Amino acid sequence: MNDKTAWSNFWLGLGGAVAAVVGVGIVSTFEWPDTESVQVGHRGNGMVQVYNQVALANQVAETSFPEPEPVDEPFGLSAGEIYENVQVLGHLDVADFNRLMLAITSWVAPEEQGCLYCHAEGEALSSDSLYTKRVARRMIQMTMTVNQEWDQHVAPTGVTCYTCHRGQPVPDNIWFLDPGQWRGAGIVGNPAGQNMPATAAGLSSLPADPFVAFLQDDPANIRVAGLEALPDGNRTSIKQTEWTYSLMMHMSTSLGVNCTFCHNSRSFSDWEQSPAQRTTAWHGLRMVSSLNETYLDPLQGEYPAIRLGPTGDAPKANCATCHQGAYKPLYGYSMIGDYPSLAAYGPPELQDPPMPMPAADGTGGEASPATSQ
Known part of the structure; x- marks a missing residue:
């Protein structure tokens, strides 16, 4: 066997080993699609909740009373x-x-x-x-x-x-203020809180911290869909929209549901066509914001340093804290x-x-x- 053949066999073997390791990793993390679809609204509107049967059964089994x-x-x-x-x-x-x-x-x-x-x-x-x-x-x-x-x-x-x-x-699900270590402008500019996969945003490229904007005192307006046509109506930016979508991802994962649990896919912004759960969620967001402002944030001075966040703030609640x-x-x-x-x-x-x-x-x-x- 000449040197050229030996090197060829070496690289083929190495490539095969890497492919095997990657394949095992993919298979071991793959979520098998054992799902069930439940119709929750009029047919043709996409008003369906999709549940992973295995994940749901495991979660129910782990819930004790x-x-x-x-x-x-x-x-x-x-x-x-x-x-x-x-x-x-x-x-x-x-x-x-x-x-x-x-x-x-x-x-x-x-x-x-x-x-x-x-x-x-x-x-x-x-x-x-x-x-x-x-x-x-x-x-x-x-x-x-x-x-x-x-x-x-x-x-x-x-x-x-x-x-x-x-x-x-x-509690398992609390949050603290983002220390902002990724916010400095660098060679790729200011990422504006994005491209840092976080559980809060469903591991997406959406802003990793939707809580400061919406779940503290004086919460920002969540709506991004305008009620009037341009140029006199909605002035919401794409960046603001992405923060709203990040909050929606948090709510979806916190409750184990998809978007049509609270929205009619025919018209996401129309309250009259939305399920009753949307009103319940509306009150829930304001409840969490009020509790953080009235009860949780003011406890900062009571906690020892080990119980505070990276910026020294008190632990706070979000939707996942209860759900x-x-x-x-x-x-x-x-x-x-x-x-x-x-x-x-x-x-x-x-x-x-x-x-x-x-x-x-x-x-x-x-x-x-x-x-x-």
């Missing part, structure tokens, strides 16, 4: 009369209070710590020395607010601490009926820090959408 704590007979005295420094739940009968504390411990605290996750060992239960207790107090108020003021989004299922935490001290891939959190399983004390505020004079009171119409101060997004 904790057994409710046993209900005890009322004690006849309130928690505020028995315990010191009960700032939010002091109006509850002490039996209901203790039952809720046990439930919250199983929903949130690590098993090896239990009550000591919020109550410092060797100190009185009334002590606020641990940041976890101070944060938990505010989170209980936030849960009450969701159930009391945002029933257009969560009713009739409601939420509890378990909806987001699922037995963990920190975690399901069109309804916990696939619609309701726990609030077992814990009605989380469904409504206690007496306002017992709330410290004070809680915002619901609007007179019970909508949380916002009217339902008409023609705007």
